[in-house]
Amino acid sequence: MHILIIEDEIGISNFLKQGLEEENFTVSTSNNGLEGLEKTFNNKIDLILLDWMMPRMNGLEVCKAIRAQNNSVPILFLTAKDTVLETIEGLKAGANDYIKKPFSFEELLERIKIHFRENKEISILTLGNIKLNKDLFQVFVNDVEVSLTQREFELLAYLIKNKGKVCTRNAIIEDVWDIHFEYDTGVIDVFMNAIRKKLNLTKDQDLIKTIRGVGYIANDK
Template sequence: MNILIVEDEIGILNFLQQGLEEEGFTITTAINGVEGLEKALHSSFDLILLDWMMPKMSGLEVCQNIRKQNTTVPILFLTAKDTVQETIDGLKAGANDYIKKPFSFEELLERIKIHFRKKEETTLQLGNITLNKNTFQVYVDQKEVSLTQREFELLAYLIENKGKVCTRNNIIEDVWDIHFEYDTGVIDVFMNAIRKKLNLSKNQDLIKTVRGVGYIAND
């Protein structure tokens, strides 16, 4: 698996590179945002580790620019930022996960492995919405719609659980893979984005809001 590490602190960069190479990963590095964006857009990576605060271009800007190119490569932020709003900003920019500095290498490795779990090749259907888990493509009436990877994962989860109420806590645990107290309000941000892109109203039958609980998908 090929990983791009974008980190301006050389000590952390070298530590991560050595540790991940020992685990069998192929590592490419960049020491600022501009260099990181260039490498991300001109080479193929299975995952990107991205520092938030960097010279020339912030990690947030790098993430936003990567997602403008319609790529679904998983992006994990390495950051000292940990407020709810900053977390939301990172997720809305297209990040899949974040790990707070300082962190243990073992924790980071487990987070990386989660994103490398092989996805079963399958096509999911919800009304006029078709979702291919293998190619990360979504179609509405055979017209392709671009979703971020987190939006894609959330939509897939709801479709896979058609007819069942998916609580916000279950979504945070099963989609975000977060198993501690967390602000579930970020889910609503992603659902609003999904509905807008799929042209769904809040009360449309395909995906309904269960007030105070979560969401349910139905044909």
């Protein structure tokens, strides 16, 4: 597994690099945001440790730029910031997790292992004749690629990941839209209609069923 450390404090960067290499990870480093972003785009990176405050581009800007390219690589912020609002800002920018400085190497290592476990088995999702590649942001029906918007892709991935389970409207709004207050869930129907049309899902296939008044369920059939 290839980890990229984007950290302008050379001492911290070298310490982390040595420790992670002793754990048999491949490690690259960058001491500024712009260079780190270039390395992300030019290499196969499996996880990024990203400092918040850096020259040229700060961590928040780097994170947003990575997500703007539909790159789902796990990003863990290394930050001295400790307010709730700043933490939320980082997560909204697309970070998967954060750890506050100073931290123990053992805690960081466990966080890294957790994210590798979470991402190991879910890169390729399948539902009947549908195949979804989360890493490459691609969807295929009978091996023919279909173009979805980002929200359509996220909704389809969520349903497939939870296939066999009823996904309620409230759960979808919270987990896919990241909205945690009362909201008109009718917007989900608009996206579901678009997904079914693009994937040519007929009622006879029943790969994604509507549970009236509740939500949806995906099943292989």
